[in-house]
Amino acid sequence: MNLSQVPKPASVGGRGLEPGENPNIRMALLTAAVVVGLALVVLLGRLWYLQLLKGEHFRLLSENNRIRLVDLAPSRGLIFDAEGRLLADNRPAFTLAVIPEDVGDWAVLTRRLHNLVGLSPEEIDKARRAAQGAPPFKPVVLRNHLDRHQLALLETFRYELPGVKVLVRYQRAYLAPRLAAHVIGYLGEINKRELEQSNRAVYRMGDWVGRYGLEKSREQVLHGRRGARQVEVDAMGREIKLIKEVPASRGADLTLSINLNLQKAAAKALEGRVGAVAALDPRTGQVLCLYSSPAFDPNDFITGMSTKQWKELSEDPRHPLKDRAISGMYPPGSTYKIITSAAGLAEKAIDLTTRFFCAGQMPFGNRYYRCWAYKKGGHGYTDIHKAIRESCDVFFYKTGLKLGVDRLAKWARAFGLGRPTGISLPHESPGLVPDSKWKKKRFKERWQDGETLSLAIGQSFTLVTPLQMARMTAVVANGGMLVTPTLVKTVTPPGGEPVPAPEPVKTRVPIAPEHLDTVAKGLAAVVNEPHGTARRARLPGITVGGKTGTAQVVGLKFEKSFGDEENVPWKYRSHALFVAYAPVENPTIAVGVVVEHGGHGGSDAAPVAAAVMRAYFGIPEPPPKEPPKPKAAPAAQPKPKKKPARPGAGA
Amino acid sequence: MIDRRLVSSFDWLLLFLVLALGACGVINLYSAASSFTGSGMAVYVKQTYWLGLGLVVMLAVAMIGPQRLSTIAYPFYFLVVILLTAVLFWGKVIGGSQRWLALGPMVIQPSELARLAVVLVLASFFQRRDQTEPYRLHQLLLPVGLALVPALLILKEPDLGTCLLVLMVAASVILVNGVKLRDLAIAGGGMIVALPLVWRFMKGYQKQRIFSFLDPESDPLGSAYHLIQSKIAVGSGQFIGKGFLAGTQSQLHFLPEQHTDFAFSVLAEEWGFIGGMVVLLLVGAIVYRGIATAYRTKDRQSLLMVIGGTAMIFWPAVINVGMVLGLFPVVGIPLPFVSYGGSSLVTTMAALGLIQGVAMRRFVFHRP
Structure with a gap:
């Protein structure tokens, strides 16, 4: 750069004039200068007004600032x-x-x-x-x-x-x-x-x-x-x-939409035990009952807890703070057979005429897979209706094998498993629907066909929450709609009229009505026909449909090593599960129950569901006349509540 | 390397004005934040460090100069837009709005950079479309869009104050750059016609927000109360003020945000009309220095960078002082050099760097 090249105005700005020479820009800059000047005058004027004209007034105000x-x-x-x-x-x-x-x-x-x-x-x-x-x-x-x-x-x-x-x-x-x-x-x-x-x-x-x-x-x-x-x-x-x-x-x-009567019934039925109940209206998805046991007193959080109280609450091995109804994850056990049945029918792996022979066990690979009725010598020739009613494992092993893991997973997802239900509560668990891809990612191993057998009867890696169980049952009850559970019926703004909560989302599960109907008939048989596994869930005057489930927590051999069922330590006992809906003709309630380490679905979980449905239909409780029941969860405070026993077990 | 003429043409007066104003700010912060017993470095010390860093940034921007700044204008602009988008997803939420982005150990406020980016990109844009006659409306659609993108992203945070600043700076640049008067009238008329339409499409809570912005009295919790206390502070300062560290309003915490948005009321309370006037005149002098530099520019991008830089100092100053004095609704905009705030100070210094960069080269010929 040298001095000889110092600006030659017109030549510099390309097509335009040099800004300083451009009359329009000169005008704009002049305007800007005036605007700035005006702004300064206004601000200084305002300062003058506040500090000099009104200064005395504000000084007084500031001296005894009383506002x-x-x-x-x-x-x-x-x-x-x-x-x-x-x-x-x-x-x-x-x-x-x-x-x-x-x-x-x-x-x-x-x-x-x-x-x-x-x-x-x-x-x-x-x-x-x-x-x-x-x-x-x-x-x-x-x-x-x-x-x-x-x-x-x-x-x-x-x-x-x-x-x-x-x-x-x-x-x-x-x-x-x-x-x-x-x-x-x-x-x-x-x-x-x-x-x-x-x-x-x-x-x-x-x-x-x-x-x-x-x-x-x-x-x-x-x-x-x-x-x-x-x-x-x-x-x-x-x-x-x-x-x-x-x-x-x-x-x-x-x-x-929660009804306190149902909560009471659930609390009473689960008293002293660990478990949860979820009940919803299958037509709308409105949650009628959502109870988790043991519970806690939320007022303690408002009035303040002593360190000791908090320690007791947070270190209680039964985790009272956990909402098991939405975040407890359990193997679904035989309740999963609803999925296996629906999938088998929808994918044409089985139909109404399919009959499998159950000899109490089934050889596969290099071992035998037992049916729960092994001791009774099996179920003999079994079709889908009988299989659901009597929860025949062999029938579902065979159905599962025909379907394969990935088709089972597809239908489990269609029934709402494996992801949060979308209820507006924090800490909801998604559960788990395993498939071959998942296994590869998680364990870097191929999915084994033997695992499909366990999967088909709900014992593999599958995990569900009680709310997901109720929702899955609602699909059968309402003719194929997957509802979103909601808790709030109306919101009333202060001084206003109640506003109904927005209609929850429903999606159609792609399954033919006659297939769902077959499953529904099976579920009704579980409760109402001879040989059904959940006769304890019957209600006077109302036809109930349901499915029992018993989810092993440990391997069968280990469980048997304790000898008699009564000797198995609490934490190794199976979870008792039950899903139900009623009345079967026109269902208005669908329930999912889990009793942790409760024993058997039919004997231990079904009565809980029955109690909640009784409360829902306003049926008075039957007089308790049975002898006390020995199975109670180890309470943190040694106050085991005796429960009436329900003899007779199902799967 | 450094041309001797660059040094001799350096605008030392402008630098002096800035340092004087910065010093006023630091001294005032010593008082405004003295009653905070927070941990760590005192606020006025931090502000001094930021001032030092700001000077380095100013010199750097000045040395780079308008030519090279123009070449990085677009990349810089897109970087800022990306950062603004990132803020909406991963930004830190403070006080209900999402403005800060953590980059490793550093926390930055991309909305502060937006003004700079818009000035650079507009200067570069019009340099390429240089023409003698005023611009027509259709030629301005693109530059207006360039300003709107970051402005709307900032509005979404939500940070209404900074959004308005970006728009005002962009408008200053576009207006000085030249718009055909008839087109300007059409655009203005169009906006007036469009307003009721926009209003009709706004949701209830959005309207509510606008109401409480225009009429702070409707929110006696926040703004109106703050405004009363600020007016009491300023007014009670009278002609010579209550004296350094002797402002009752500020020392007793009647003022909200007294070391940031309301720093000027502390100053006016303790230094009176004299102090307030000195600060306003210093700001005015800096702004006039900028306009004077703009007069002597030789190419369009230099002109627009100077105008943009000047607008970046002028508008926040006017809005902040106007707000503190109860002329405008309360918006959270800091007063350049006087309010505490690192991002704001560094950005303002970069704006000065734009002015200095052009002033330094006023006797140097270069190809535009």
């Missing part, structure tokens, strides 16, 4: 059961707080509070330190859950306690605590990370948010909108004038 912003927390939406019973309410709770800048002498206040409500100086110091950096007019909470006595004392000595405030907060209260703990869930105080990630207009420090169950998944609807008041306060910090108020608007109320 406070008081938060109005919204009250949380209520939760009702299907028949309008209140499940989650808000009850007043009193909190002792202090407004730091109004206190004056902390030493005096500390002494007085110690005398009145027994607050130690350390507690007060700790609370103050925690609130450091917060504006001095924001209340600092010193103690939650004041009792009536403390409340009265504080009110009496109110004038000697400058800065002290008793805040009324509405606190969540669960009215059917152990009956719907997992479904409704509980709240927890918002933590720092959540606070940072949330909208400041909605959440503030000290707010409670859903942590589990519907409280968590429907947090947005339930929470409500915060309000506020601008108030003027006197030197003691008491409000003397309300300047402006925007009331908080409460959260919307939820009415669930």
Whole structure:
């Protein structure tokens, strides 16, 4: 670059003029300069106005800044059961707080509070330190859950306690605590990370948010909108004038499809045992009952737990916090034969005329695969109807072999297994539907045909949740629709009319109605015909269809090594499963039951389903007259509840 | 390597103005954030480091110069668009909006880079379509689109303030670049006609958001309360202020975000009209320096880069001070050099680098 090349204006800008020479651009720049000048004048003028013309006024305001912003927390939406019973309410709770800048002498206040409500100086110091950096007019909470006595004392000595405030907060209260703990869930105080990630207009420090169950998944609807008041306060910090108020608007109320009667029946039937029940309306997918045993008391999370209480709860070997109905994964056992039957018929591996001979066992590869009726010498010639009714393993081994693992997996998925059902609850498990690709990926091994045999009777790698079992049964009950389970029937906005929840998604399972009908007839026979495995699920006046299942937890040989069934340790006993629907003519309820290490589906799980269906149809309970039952789960607290025994076992 | 003329043409006055304003900012932050007992480095120290880093960025951008910046304009623009998209998926959520992206140990705010990218890409775009007569509407569709893409991505975060800034900077560049008056009138009229239509298609909650933006009084929780406290702070400063570290409004935390968005109210409270005026005049001087540089540019891309850089300082300053003084609705936009914030400071310094880069070369001939 050299000086001789210093600009020759017109030659530089290509086709255009050099900007500085272009009259349009000159004009634009001039305009810009004027705009900037105007802006500066306006801003300086405003500064002049605020600081010089109005300065005196604002100086006065700032010297005794009396305008406070008081938060109005919204009250949380209520939760009702299907028949309008209140499940989650808000009850007043009193909190002792202090407004730091109004206190004056902390030493005096500390002494007085110690005398009145027994607050130690350390507690007060700790609370103050925690609130450091917060504006001095924001209340600092010193103690939650004041009792009536403390409340009265504080009110009496109110004038000697400058800065002290008793805040009324509405606190969540669960009215059917152990009956719907997992479904409704509980709240927890918002933590720092959540606070940072949330909208400041909605959440503030000290707010409670859903942590589990519907409280968590429907947090947005339930929470409500915060309000506020601008108030003027006197030197003691008491409000003397309300300047402006925007009331908080409460959260919307939820009415669930869950019915408390059914929850009660489930809780009673599962008392002292570990297991879960899921029941839904096969026509809509509305969940009627979702119960997991053992349960816990969600109120403990609201009022606060001692370390010991929490330790007991979280270290209980029965995991009461786990919602087994949606996140417990179990081998489906013989309930899976519903899938094998449907798949066999749909894929034309079998038809109504297919008859397989069951000799009590079946040779395959270099071993024998037994039928559960091995001791009785097998089922003889068996068609699909008899096979379902009597849960003949050999029939389904052969059907499974004809189908192969991947076609079985396809139909398991079509019936909703292997993925979350989409119920609006946190922590739902997907279950597992194995296929040859999965095996290769997971174990780097080829799928063996022998495994297909186990798969066909529900004993392989397949895992299902009780809710998935109920949903799978609903497909048979409603003529081929895979429903999405929903819990909320209506949402009622504050002061508004109930709004029905959006229609849940249904998908058609690609199976011919006559094939489903065959399966349905088989399921009805399980309960109602002689030799059926679930006669314990019969209800007076209502025809029930169902399928039992017994899922081995350990190998048969190992289980037998304990000798008599009664001697098998609890944790090695098989899970008892049962699925059912009723009435078979026009089904309105589909149920899935798992009793962990319960023994047998027919004897141990079927009565649980029957109890829930009784409650649903309003049939009174039969008088208990049988002798006590020995099988009870080892309770954390040694309080084994005796259950009436149900003699007679099925598969 | 460095041409002596580059050094001699360096705009030392502009540098001095910037340093003076930066110093005002640091001193003010010492007070504004003094009552925070947070851990780690004090805010004013951090701001000093950012200022140092900003100067390096400014010099680097200036040394690179408009020519080479123009060649990387498009790649840089697309990188920023990718980052803005990534933010929507993997960004860190703070205060209900998703603006930050973690790249290894570093956390960046891509929306800050967007203004720079839009200025560069527009300068490069119009340089290639240089013409003497004002631009017609159809010629502007593409550049407007180039500005809208990042602006809409930022709006989605949501960060309305930064979105508006991108649009205002882009509009400044496009308007100075020249638009046929008749076309400008048509575009303006079109927008006015389109507004009710857009309004009709908006959902309830979106309308609500607009309402509370236009009328903060409807939200006494947040903005209106903040505004009252900010006005009290500024007004009570009177002519000479309450004195350094003596602002009651700020020291007692009546002010929200007092070291970022409301830093100017702390300054006006403690230094009074004098202090506020000095800061405004410094900002004004920097902006006029930019416009003066624009007058002497020799090619279109230099002109537009200078205008863009100047707009990047002018608009946030006007909006921030206007907001703090209760003239505009509350939007979270920092005041350049005065508010605390690394990304904002470095971006502003890069904008100055654009101006300096052109000013340095005013006696050097180069092929556009």
